[in-house]
Amino acid sequence: MISQLSWKIGGQQGEGVESTDRIFSTALNRLGYYLYGYRHFSSRIKGGHTNNKIRISTQPIRAISDDLDILVAFDQESIDLNAPELRPGGVVVADAKFKPQLPEGIDARLFAVPITAIAEELGTSLMKNMVASGASWALLGLPLEVFNQAVEEEFGRKGPAIVEKNVEAVKRGAEFVLEQAGGPLEAFALEPADGKQKLFMIGNEAIGLGTVAAGCRLMSAYPITPASEIMEYLIKKLPKFGGTVVQTEDEIAAVTMAIGANYAGVRTMTASAGPGLSLMMEAIGLAGMTEQPLVIVDTQRGGPSTGLPTKQEQSDLNAMVYGTHGEIPKVVIAPASIEDCFYDTVEAFNIAEEYQVPVIIMTDLQLSLGKQSCEPLDYDRIEIRRGKLQRELPELEPNVLFKRYELTEDGVSPRSLPGDKGGLHHVTGVEHDETGRPSENALNRKRMMDKRLGKLDRLLIPEAIRVDVPHERPDILIIGMGSTGGTIEEARSRLEQDGAATGQIQVRQIHPFPAEQLTPYLEAASTVIVLENNATAQLAAQIKLHCGHADKIRSLLKYDGNPFLPSEVYQASKEMSHVGHI
Numbered sequence: 001m002i003s004q005l006s007w008k009i010g011g012q013q014g015e016g017v018e019s020t021d022r023i024f025s026t027a028l029n030r031l032g033y034y035l036y037g038y039r040h041f042s043s044r045i046k047g048g049h050t051n052n053k054i055r056i057s058t059q060p061i062r063a064i065s066d067d068l069d070i071l072v073a074f075d076q077e078s079i080d081l082n083a084p085e086l087r088p089g090g091v092v093v094a095d096a097k098f099k100p101q102l103p104e105g106i107d108a109r110l111f112a113v114p115i116t117a118i119a120e121e122l123g124t125s126l127m128k129n130m131v132a133s134g135a136s137w138a139l140l141g142l143p144l145e146v147f148n149q150a151v152e153e154e155f156g157r158k159g160p161a162i163v164e165k166n167v168e169a170v171k172r173g174a175e176f177v178l179e180q181a182g183g184p185l186e187a188f189a190l191e192p193a194d195g196k197q198k199l200f201m202i203g204n205e206a207i208g209l210g211t212v213a214a215g216c217r218l219m220s221a222y223p224i225t226p227a228s229e230i231m232e233y234l235i236k237k238l239p240k241f242g243g244t245v246v247q248t249e250d251e252i253a254a255v256t257m258a259i260g261a262n263y264a265g266v267r268t269m270t271a272s273a274g275p276g277l278s279l280m281m282e283a284i285g286l287a288g289m290t291e292q293p294l295v296i297v298d299t300q301r302g303g304p305s306t307g308l309p310t311k312q313e314q315s316d317l318n319a320m321v322y323g324t325h326g327e328i329p330k331v332v333i334a335p336a337s338i339e340d341c342f343y344d345t346v347e348a349f350n351i352a353e354e355y356q357v358p359v360i361i362m363t364d365l366q367l368s369l370g371k372q373s374c375e376p377l378d379y380d381r382i383e384i385r386r387g388k389l390q391r392e393l394p395e396l397e398p399n400v401l402f403k404r405y406e407l408t409e410d411g412v413s414p415r416s417l418p419g420d421k422g423g424l425h426h427v428t429g430v431e432h433d434e435t436g437r438p439s440e441n442a443l444n445r446k447r448m449m450d451k452r453l454g455k456l457d458r459l460l461i462p463e464a465i466r467v468d469v470p471h472e473r474p475d476i477l478i479i480g481m482g483s484t485g486g487t488i489e490e491a492r493s494r495l496e497q498d499g500a501a502t503g504q505i506q507v508r509q510i511h512p513f514p515a516e517q518l519t520p521y522l523e524a525a526s527t528v529i530v531l532e533n534n535a536t537a538q539l540a541a542q543i544k545l546h547c548g549h550a551d552k553i554r555s556l557l558k559y560d561g562n563p564f565l566p567s568e569v570y571q572a573s574k575e576m577s578h579v580g581h582i
Contacts, residue, residue, distance in 0.1 A: 062486020
């Protein structure tokens with residue numbers, strides 16, 4: 001028996017690939033397996049090749065696999081594009097309708113199943129995804145009743161007749177392929193899972209859940225890939241807690257509405273991708289100048305412009321750190337796991353209010369949309385901190401304003417809400433004195449700039465850098481951000497087998513940069529490899545700027561729209577560090 005396996009389904013967008021993957025993975029999750037999914041999809045609503053890949057394991061996993069064990073194909077294009085990933089002895093389950101053929105040189109077993117024909121016999125070709133699912137599930141020798149439960153969950157709202165037909169489609173697909181194969185394939189028999197139920201979600205859902213837990217009650221946003229699932233999640237959840245989602249006419253309206261609602265005291269957020277973040281830049285400056293809390297999620301995708309809207313990239317770092325005109329304090333944090341997406345979202349709201357600054361949560365498409373197993377979340381860790389928000393204020397003398405922008409030792413001023421007695425103050429986007437009244441006085445300008453820019457001097461989020469460096473002086477230190485952590489872990493394991501002493505750091509606080517925490521590890525390592533999905537080494541540039549040691553830093557970049565594979569990181573690390581000679 002084997003401890004892990006990789007399964008992929010491919011076809012044209014709109015053929016049911018997504019629902020097939022969802023049901024297949026839901027059934028595996030019910031059995032207690034750890035799962036890690038990657039969705040490759042076209043930027044069209046319908047048509048264009050799409051595939052979903054799931055890695056299944058009895059142990060925790062946080063990366064897509066290098067190879068592929070089973071491919072389910074609805075067309076020849078899916079075979080041609082994905083068969084090269086198949087390991088020797090792999091399996092292809094394909095619709096007999098298109099007379100499937102394996103490309104030359106592919107060592108795999110092909111099962112041509114009348115997927116469409118069976119579905120049409122049952123009343124509609126739309127059920128071909130269930131026929132295909134049943135066939136591939138049966139080859140693994142997994143219990144069919146668990147799969148049928150997932151089918152019932154997916155289609156139950158459509159009535160028992162629809163559920164019954166889909167269950168029958170699964171059964172016929174399973175029976176056909178088992179007759180062809182002579183029973184389940186022993187080479188693909190998975191070891192039993194632990195049976196424990198695990199959370200199984202995408203990063204966007206975890207961010208949505210964190211948003212609710214943080215006490216946010218309004219999301220203003222405009223739909224955009226790959227951020228829309230946050231909005232879709234909160235549309236369902238926020239009304240249950242007295243909140244709502246407002247779909248605005250564009251991202252400019254979304255961010256300014258969020259600023260206004262936060263000013264009024266409601267915890268509010270917005271979410272977008274690179275193009276939307278660009279439109280928000282002037283308003284982010286407004287939040288910085290007026291010292292309003294603001295939480296923004298940027299789910300990075302391929303750019304510039306429309307770019308590759310459905311593909312992986314990590315190229316917005318510079319925009320998040322430097323994007324606004326003028327100079328304001330802001331915070332950029334980068335979750336590295338599904339759990340981080342939840343906890344960091346809560347922390348983002350706390351930081352935004354404690355320091356009265358914009359906070360940007362930086363994710364990437366793989367982390368945002370890749371569905372993964374995660375351990376149960378600890379809601380006892382949730383803490384709501386509202387900083388210097390003051391609701392009970394002494395009554396002011398006539399014609400005296402509240403010092404909303406008071407010069408304080410820590411740079412954070414007291415904050416009142418509109419309508420609070422004793423909290424009357426002036427607020428605009430121009431430079432101002434302590435009461436908010438416009439001022440162009442040079443000394444006042446310097447004091448206000450110093451106040452704003454100094455308030456983050458001591459900010460350090462929990463695990464600003466996540467460190468796994470077991471060796472005192474590692475030969476190779478690999479640094480990444482966002483979704484790359486699990487891929488680096490697997491590459492490191494292979495490097496250690498080659499005799500290299502390795503370490504790994506995920507940078508989670510991008511700005512202000514945690515130089516003091518990171519620098520000692522740079523000093524101790526022989527070679528530092530910075531891994532990122534962009535073309536201009538933006539994270540490496542931050543490290544060199546704040547920590548130095550440019551002579552030992554090497555950049556490993558990928559910007560073709562795909563995430564890194566463990567084998568790519570392993571091989572490149574060997575070449576960059578000459579680990580083969582160690």
